[in-house]
Amino acid sequence: MSLPCLPVFHVPVVVHTPVHSAVGAVLSYACALQLAPGTLVRVPLGAREMLGVVWDGLATPPDGVALRPIAAVLDGIAPLDGHWRRLVAFAARYYQRNLGEIALAALPPQLRDLQPEQLSRRLRRPAPSDAVVQAAAPRVALTVEQEAARAQIANQAGPFLLFGSTGSGKTEVYLRCVQEMLAADPSAQALVMVPEINLTPQLEERFTARFGVASVVALHSGMTNPQRLKGWLAAHSGQARIVLGTRMAVFASIPQLRLIVVDEEHDPSYKQQEGARYSARDLAIWRGREQGAKVILGSATPSLESWYASRPATTDDPGGRYLRLHMPSRIGAGALPRLRVVNMNHQPRRTVFSAPLLAALQERVERGEQCMILLNRRGYAPVLHCADCDWKSDCPHCSAHQVFHKADRTLRCHHCGFTVRVPWACPGCGSPDIAPMGRGTEQLEEQLTALLAGVHRPDGSPVRVARIDADTTRAKGALEAQLAQVHAGEIDVLVGTQMIAKGHDFRRITLVAAVQPDGALFSSDFRAPERLFCLLMQAGGRAGRDAQYIQTQGSRSEMWLQTFHPEHPIVAALRQHDYTAFAQQQLQERRDAAMPPFAFQALVRADARTQEVAQGFLSAASEAAHALGLPGLGDHVTLYPPVPLAIQRVANVERAQMLLESDSRPALQHFLAAWQPVLLALRSQPAHKGLVRWLVDVDPLAI
Structure with a gap:
């Protein structure tokens, strides 16, 4: 003491x-x-x-x-x-x-x-006594592609972009690199990051099986405070040789850090969206360089920033600062899923599951195979609607609809959390004819259960449909239990949001279907095509991961896509599993429009009691920057006028934002540093009395 x-x-x-x-x-x-x-x-x-x-x-x-x-x-x-x-x-x-x-x-x-x-x-509590790493013998030999990647990582400085198709065995490469690093240095430590909490259990299982329980700790926000403290102390003291975690783990105290792995590096979850809006992936690169640790970024669909940073050198271009390692083949010579596109313009109106898709689902279930249905929208329906007076279930506190959840008969705002019971009649006109509009995962689960009611598994038992999303996994341990059911073959058709579309190693899934992906095809956000392509590629990658199982079944894995726009370039790239062509096309568009990674951006956001105060603060900040002639403004930094956010009001707070763009990262940073005291001074002026908060978002992912 x-x-x-x-x-x-x-x-x-x-x-x-x-x-x-x-x-x-x-x-x-x-x-x-x-x-x-x-x-x-x-x-x-x-x-x-x-x-x-x-x-x-x-x-x-x-x-x-x-x-x-x-x-x-x-x-x-x-x-x-x-x-x-x-x-x-x-x-x-x-x-x-x-x-x-x-x-x-x-x-x-x-x-x-x-x-x-x-x-x-x-x-003073005793620490586990078996802290020495005892790496179990690898269960499988590396493929030629895996061995080539491992050798490059061992012999080069990096950073590395491990561009491996889904099912190519990237995790085994991570395990081998960690194993070699720990064997070479008895005090060395490794950090392995995944984008979401739900991906940590299977990763922790693989690492503890290889290196022992005492050598591995996890760090993420789903742990209790005592668990987080125990893991942090183990990493800080060097007792834990391997730290697994989500984005927060990038700040863990790991004194002997020698290797950092960022799996699914493209995932936007690595960007913090509250408080300090840091990118854990980018900080991992900086930390690796400063601390002398090798960094491996892994993905089947890399972010365009990482793809561009790993471009090979040419006569006109010195190339990127990352070394790109390619693993295009699946383990066991398994084939990537074949894309089946259903033109929904040719289907009856209001069709949710086309007849060909339903027939394919039935065939797979009857053979004992598993299927996965992707819809990135939870709840039963996005909104309730009255046909008589046009009332909609709007949230009284946000510029958004309350989502209809049928299971507990509630209307729930997914932005502020405000929840009410579903009314028996329209609050606007009293009509009892209020109906759901649109579909969520809860509705898909209900409809599939009805449509497949007569379908039986090979043993004669009825089909089993389950749903995994944020609503079904709230209870502690619920996600692990549901995933265990899928892995055990107890679920035939799995319905879910993006949380099931990436990173999971489902061995018996042979069919994946995206039923309503068109909403992101024509978004005003320039990153929307990249996000949609990555999501669909990752979702399709859950199918056919076990080549031996596919061969035994005598079938081929499939990715079904129901769309009203079958000629869209994204669909053409998906059909060929051609990330390279998609990335080249998107990068050319970004280059022509001077968008990242060919330019650098920041957002200044203001939250206030009224939209006038929010935009007034941002306008005053812009005017002050011009009046003071802050460095780079006009030459390298452009300030755009303030605008409301797409969802303008959340929890009775109005939100506005202002975009900054620059052709130089140092110039943007220099300008922001000089602007900070100006923003602080404006905050205290009486004209901005209704301002709740303001923040700067550097390298934003959503505009």
Whole structure:
């Protein structure tokens, strides 16, 4: 237990001060000890006591101000090293956030609340004794493509883009690279990231089977606070050799980090959408370079930014900074699924499942195979509608509809969470004739169950239809239980959203169908075609992953696509499984339009009580930037007028945004840094009294 410090040394400490407040993130405190940078301490701030991190540099307290003493030192934990502090400092600078916000959010929540005495008791608990990595012998030999990729990673510096088709065995390459790295260095550690929590159980199972339970820890927001603290301490102390996690794991303290793997690197879930809007994938690249760790980005459908960054050198182009490794073949000589396109213009009106698709589903189920239906919209229907007065189930607090959930007879807003019971009659005119419009996964599950009611499995038992989405997996352990049923063959037809379309290794699924993908074909968002293509390619990749099973069944895996636009270029690229052609076409369009990765963007967003206040703040910020002649403005940085967001109001807060574009990343960063104090000053002006918050989003994924 540490005693309070007596005032002798001036110590700079990073604390989590309010975002955009006038209080700096690095404050000066007094202590009788000369504490090393990275030391965790408890310090008073106002009437509260909170966790802080001793930072680099010398404290320079204001003249005549008596410094408050540090309350306690958490000396049971080794100081956070310079690599971690530099990562946090870079993230704060690049993403225009408060240093303390990044630093303290990167630490386990329970660590922020524990007193030194409580922490000491926690640290006295015995650690597992089998912490030495004992790698089990690999179960399968590497293919020629896997071996070539492994050798390149072993002999080159990277970063690497592992471009492997779905089912090509990228995970085995990760396992071998981790195994070789750990064997070569007895203290080395690895970080393996996946985009979503639901992908961590199967990854953790494979890594613990290979390296042992004591060597592997997970870090993600689905864990309890004690679990997160235990995993973080194991990584920080070096006891855990392998850290698995979602985007938050990029900030884990891993002192001996030598290898970083970012699986499904294209996934937008790596971009934080609340608070500090960092990209874990991009920070992984920066951290690997700064800490001397190799970085592997893996995907069957890489982001266009990573694809462009891995372009080969030509006579006119020095090439990208990543090394692209290609694994086009599936394990076991399995074929990629054949695309079957159904032109819905030729189907009866309001058809949900075309007759050919239904026949194909029935055939697969009767042979004992599994099918997957993709619809990226949960609930029973997006809206309830009255045909008499045109009433719709709008959310009273948002510019959005309340979604109809039939299972519990509720209308639920997926933006603010406001929930009401379904009315018995139209609230507008009293008509009892209110009906659902559109479809969600809940409705698809119900309709499929009815349409396939007469279909039986090979053993004579009736077909079993199940649904996996955010509604069915709320309870702890629900997702794992449902996935176990799928893997065990207890589910014949699986209906779900994008959470089942990527990363999962379903061995018996031979047919995947996307029933309503057209909504994203003509979106105003320039990234929509990329997201849709990736989603459909990834979903199709769940089919036919076990070549031996397909051969035994005597069938071929299929991806069915029901669309009103069968001639769309995305459909043509999907038909050929040709990501390369799709990427080239999209990059050419982006180049012609000066869009990322050929330009750099940031958004400034304002939330206020009224739309006038939100846009007024942004307009004033733009005018101040021009009046002050901030660096780069006009030459390299363009400011566009403020506009409302697509969903303008959420939880009674109006939202507006303003886009910045630049042909130079350094110029954009220089401008944003100079603009920050201007934005802070505007925030306190009486004209912007109704402003709730403002934020800067660097490298936004949605505009």
